[in-house]
Amino acid sequence: MKKLAKPFTSIFLTIVMIITLLPISASAVSYSVNYWEHTEPTRTLSYSGGSMMYGDDVKWFQCAINSLVIHGDCSNSYLNTTKLDVDGYFGNASKTALLEFQKKYGLEKDGKLGPVSRERMKSLLRPAPTSSSSSSSSSSEPYYSPVSKNVTDGVYYIRNKMSNKYLSVSGGATCDRADIVQYSFHGDPCQQFRIRYESNGFYKIYPMNAESKCFDLHTVSAANSNGTDLMMFSGSLSYMEQNFRFRKMNDGSVEIGSVASYGEKVLEVTNSSYSDDAIIQVWNRSDSRDNDNWFLEPINDYTTKAPNQFNIPSNRFPLGSVNYGGYRYKIVTQDDIPDNGMTKVTTIIKKKKSFSIATAIVNYEIEGEDYHAPGILGLSTYFSLLNAVTSAVDYVDVTLTLYKSKSSNMRYATVEAYDSALQRRLYDEAGGEFFGKNSEGRTEKMQLDKGHRPAQSQYNGFINSNGEFCLAFKTFDDDFVAVRDTEALVYSPTWTKYPRFKYGKDNAHETVFAPIIANDEFVNLLNQCIR
DSSP states (O other), rough: OOOOOOHHHHHHHHHHHHHHHHHHHHOOOOOOOOOGGGGGOOOOOOSSSSSESSSHHHHHHHHHHHHHHOOOOSSSSSOOOOOOOOEEESSHHHHHHHHHHHHHHOOOOOOOOOOHHHHHHHHSSOOOOOOOOTOOOOOOOOOOOOOOEEEEEEEEEETTTOOEEEEGGGOOOSSOOOEEEEEEEOOGGOOOEEEEEOSSSSEEETTSSSTTTTEEEESSSSSTTTTTTTTTOOTTBBBBGEEEEEEOOTOOOOOEEEEGTOOEEEEGGGGOOSSTTBBBBEEOSSSSSSSSOEEEETTTTTOOOSSEEEEEEEESTOOOEEEEEEEEEOOOGGGGOOSSSEEEEEEEEEESSSOOHHHHGGGSSOSSOOOTTSSSOOHHHHHHTOOOOTTTTTTEEEEHHHHHEEESOOOEEEEEEHHHHHHHHHHHTTTTTEEEEEESSSSSEEEOOGGGOOSSOOEEEEOOOSOOOOEEEEETTTEEEEEESSOOOSSOOOOOEOOOOEEEOOOOEEEOOOOEEOHHEEEEEHHHHHO
């Protein structure tokens, strides 16, 4: 074979080397956003032609520009310029990008990255991701793009679409690692959650009973793993496992996805449970399940898509609450309704004939544990002293009255019960004194105010902590039941009044007789009111 001339061989090898290196050079182009992996500049970066400044600090600048282009700044505003190849050379492309940065943020357009431009750039960059102290890992995690701001910041109740129960901090705990569960609605701060779009471009969810804590999925890896239980932990903007995003569904509900899974792992009720205290976990999202969809209900506008129902009491709703017609109403007594500024929404009355509390009261269960020795001073005391009787035409009814404020979102409900047989006795006897013997043979005296005479509901309804409908006898200031201090024959016997029974979560309401758990007849009437 004829040997090639040396000059030709040299040219051939050069061409081969160029062809070989071209794809390597192309693949070396980097649009990294990881500015934290490089040294922050301390010198002024600039380019005026000729040789270019080079160094790791130039890579910091180039990554910072890419971060502002790709991910936006802390206010979710994006820099409109070409991404930079992170090659460490400050040339025309870097200068052009810097000029666009200075123009957007109102800085002097000199094309130099001096102290003023550098400090402004630092203040706008999203923070570098790290792992939280709730994690055993300390390694850096991948950078995640900021999420769309599609939920209004505010305080919400968060209701599961399937179970109609609400997210709650288990047991009302305030410590790190407390579980997040579902629970029947009561409305206390451990069921209230502040949703806030943070400066790092993600949502965090803070329980209002422990506002320095937020939802946490243990580690970045766990936040992208099926079956990780949701807890709360001290919050930090740099803890990626605490960051969430929302996906809105067609029915107004949302999915709550972990940012670390790009929204593919979402909060759900474990095993599609309907039970109180069921654990919340993350799992692959699905369009065929409802246990991973949630309704966000602002706490102060009283709107709800929950079905019409009555809810257990809380500090915020001491007598319970009722959902009706897309709104939540706080149950109160008639005395609690403000004299002015309220509008009546509706009044619903349901009646049952041939029934009387007076004849059935002895079969009712006493509500609560506020009993007075020597025995329970129940409504049966009243009926035995009055010797109340009933007739075939007697009836009872339940009245639900709904009110709304003219000046705010506040809504109230009163639940009242009426007994025609009892009303006849009150009309005839209220204002007098009645005597009888209790179960221990001691003499009791009862007096009820004349205010009981007009036809009106005799009972205030409320919901107890077990979710049961209860009745408390409406009581005037002069109502009392007393027991004689001694059965000995004396000219002027003395009497000791029984203390009033308190009811409601706050024990702020009083009645002369022990409240009772209503029987099925009343429960049915109450349910008919809200259907």
